[in-house]
Amino acid sequence: MNWLRISWMLYKINVRARMQYRLSFLLTTLLASVVTVAEFLGLAVVLHAFGAIRGWNVWEIGYLYGVLMTAKYLYRGFGSAVNNFEPYLVNGQLDQLLLRPMPLLLSVLTSRTRMIGGELLQSLTVLGVCIGKLLGDGTVGWTAIPATLLIVCTGTVIMFAVGLATAAIGFWTTRTEDLSVLTDNASTTACQLPLSLFPDWLRTLLLAVIPFGFINYVPAMFIVKAEWGWWTIPATAAVAALSMAAALGLWRVGVRKYQSTGT
Amino acid sequence: MNAIWVLARSAYESRLQYTASHAVRTVASVIFGMIYISIWQGIGEQHALEGYGRAGMVAYMAFNQVILWTTFTSHGLGLEDRVRTGQIALDLVRPLNLFVFAAGREAGSIAYNALFTALPLYVLYTFLFGLPVPSDPFVWLRTIAALVMAAYTAICISYCIGVTALWTVESRWFSLLNYSLNFVLSGFLMPIAWMPHWLQAVARLSPYPVFNDIPTRTYLGHAAPEALLAPLVWCVLLSFACIAATSAVRRKVEVQGG
Numbered sequence: 001m002n003w004l005r006i007s008w009m010l011y012k013i014n015v016r017a018r019m020q021y022r023l024s025f026l027l028t029t030l031l032a033s034v035v036t037v038a039e040f041l042g043l044a045v046v047l048h049a050f051g052a053i054r055g056w057n058v059w060e061i062g063y064l065y066g067v068l069m070t071a072k073y074l075y076r077g078f079g080s081a082v083n084n085f086e087p088y089l090v091n092g093q094l095d096q097l098l099l100r101p102m103p104l105l106l107s108v109l110t111s112r113t114r115m116i117g118g119e120l121l122q123s124l125t126v127l128g129v130c131i132g133k134l135l136g137d138g139t140v141g142w143t144a145i146p147a148t149l150l151i152v153c154t155g156t157v158i159m160f161a162v163g164l165a166t167a168a169i170g171f172w173t174t175r176t177e178d179l180s181v182l183t184d185n186a187s188t189t190a191c192q193l194p195l196s197l198f199p200d201w202l203r204t205l206l207l208a209v210i211p212f213g214f215i216n217y218v219p220a221m222f223i224v225k226a227e228w229g230w231w232t233i234p235a236t237a238a239v240a241a242l243s244m245a246a247a248l249g250l251w252r253v254g255v256r257k258y259q260s261t262g263t
Numbered sequence: 264m265n266a267i268w269v270l271a272r273s274a275y276e277s278r279l280q281y282t283a284s285h286a287v288r289t290v291a292s293v294i295f296g297m298i299y300i301s302i303w304q305g306i307g308e309q310h311a312l313e314g315y316g317r318a319g320m321v322a323y324m325a326f327n328q329v330i331l332w333t334t335f336t337s338h339g340l341g342l343e344d345r346v347r348t349g350q351i352a353l354d355l356v357r358p359l360n361l362f363v364f365a366a367g368r369e370a371g372s373i374a375y376n377a378l379f380t381a382l383p384l385y386v387l388y389t390f391l392f393g394l395p396v397p398s399d400p401f402v403w404l405r406t407i408a409a410l411v412m413a414a415y416t417a418i419c420i421s422y423c424i425g426v427t428a429l430w431t432v433e434s435r436w437f438s439l440l441n442y443s444l445n446f447v448l449s450g451f452l453m454p455i456a457w458m459p460h461w462l463q464a465v466a467r468l469s470p471y472p473v474f475n476d477i478p479t480r481t482y483l484g485h486a487a488p489e490a491l492l493a494p495l496v497w498c499v500l501l502s503f504a505c506i507a508a509t510s511a512v513r514r515k516v517e518v519q520g521g
Binding site for chain 1: 285287288290291294295297298301302304305306308309310430431433436437439440442443444446447451452453457458459462
């Protein structure tokens with residue numbers, strides 16, 4: 001409990017430090033709310049012109065997008081340091097954190113904060129509007145709301161686990177930025193769409209190697225499409241738990257292997 | 264001119280040092296291409312895709328993914344970091360215009376992207392997706408002209424974003440805003456002519472079609488030679504904007520640290 005209190009205090013200090021640059025903070029918040037929705041807007045324009053892609057309409061794809069991006073920004077809110085871990089290894093910043101009398105992962109997580117209010121507002125708006133529409137036309141029932149809240153939580157855990165595993169690989173490779181383009185950016189872009197669109201190898205990659213497919217597509221096949229059974233929800237939770245355990249294991253091994261760059 | 268060449272060559276050579284990370288990025292780029300092409304393969308199963316057809320739209324998306332790398336610039340041409348470290352003061356002392364300095368370095372980086380990412384992707388997509396290869400040399404000439412103007416436009420916009428760091432300290436969000444507008448308005452996801460009328464009007468008033476819609480339609484033979492007038496006008500307008508921004512920077516600069 002003590003660690004949590006200290007972590008919360010460090011987090012608040014980071015937030016206050018961020019807000020010192022007022023113009024930058026205001027612009028960041030304002031522009032963030034515009035930027036995040038643009039990718040979905042691009043896709044919405046395509047869907048507006050052609051109706052649906054392989055049976056998925058704009059609201060159903062919006063649901064996939066909303067769940068994925070909400071999980072992403074929740075993760076980025078507290079895991080910004082893990083998401084951009086390379087400077088800690090390249091510049092030797094991790095050496096300072098190793099000296100702190102608290103668990104290393106908590107030290108890393110509380111060493112940097114990212115304000116995600118604008119992005120989260122946008123992804124929640126898309127998610128809320130799409131659920132509202134799907135409820136309105138009877139595609140989903142009210143049970144979709146608690147199920148969606150649950151998969152946003154498991155999705156955040158999966159996002160964090162993949163981010164942590166990518167960061168941990170940096171203990172061997174030092175540089176992780178390009179790897180995270182693969183494990184984070186490319187996977188996120190792919191999972192904004194139904195996985196059924198993609199060739200088998202890409203679908204397998206997104207279900208078995210980088211399990212982002214379990215953030216939204218797998219549970220949505222039950223919650224939205226009702227094509228798969230209720231088992232998708234516990235399966236999603238199990239994948240989240242396994243991913244987290246594997247990532248923490250890799251992190252622990254990596255920390256033991258860590259050699260400072262000396263800078 | 265010699266200074267630009269030296270700066271471009273040094274940026275090109277420094278990019279050559281990171282071959283492993285470059286390989287990972289190329290793999291990521293292939294996956295990104297697959298994602299966007301899959302959208303149109305899916306839509307093409309149910310719709311005629313007037314003027315293009317399914318194969319034509321796959322070619323449109325594939326070529327867009329290839330040329331993306333020739334307009335891919337670093338955030339604010341690296342000026343934000345130079346403002347933060349105070350390096351910008353030394354840059355302004357150089358006997359070289361700040362815009363020429365930043366643009367020269369970026370040109371080398373773009374040349375590297377064109378040679379080591381765009382070209383391999385082009386060859387790969389030609390085999391994977393049957394990307395057509397024009398036989399008319401004038402199509403090639405016009406495509407290259409469109410791509411050169413697109414790269415220059417991208418450099419100018421990034422420069423304007425980079426210099427805002429002198430006022431806001433952090434200009435990363437302008438880059439993301441630029442990326443988002445580019446994604447929606449450039450014709451990256453679909454030809455601009457298929458967009459709703461109001462969005463077409465917004466897109467055509469912006470410089471973004473210069474990046475994808477115009478070069479790709481030129482390459483695929485869907486654009487008339489006059490289509491190159493718009494990029495030309497934007498190159499001239501943005502050059503003036505960059506000159507004006509540089510002049511403003513000289514009066515504004517204050518060293519943050521060092």
